[in-house]
Amino acid sequence: MNFADDLAVFFNPEEHGEAIRYNGVGEISAIWNRPSGVLEANGSSFVVATNSFLLPITQVARPVLGDTITVVRTLEQFTIDGEPRLNGDGTIWTCEVS
Numbered sequence: 348m349n350f351a352d353d354l355a356v357f358f359n360p361e362e363h364g365e366a367i368r369y370n371g372v373g374e375i376s377a378i379w380n381r382p383s384g385v386l387e388a389n390g391s392s393f394v395v396a397t398n399s400f401l402l403p404i405t406q407v408a409r410p411v412l413g414d415t416i417t418v419v420r421t422l423e424q425f426t427i428d429g430e431p432r433l434n435g436d437g438t439i440w441t442c443e444v445s
Contacts, residue, residue: 365419
């Protein structure tokens, strides 16, 4: 099993990935994570949805707060609004967006 080959499949837009433009440039592959959960507050329940993107360091060396990500398929645009975090082996950035 080759880790680099596995990442290539994982990020492939025909598999689990999304084609994106980073700051309006290029077309790179990322993972668009759209989890949701239930928030309980004052006796009420609210569905909370978040968005984040996983970016391979080979395609984005250092994401920065305020940079934009556009999903090519939907043309939805997001702004990085949380400090990007690098995974433990230094290969993938997690970027929270709004």
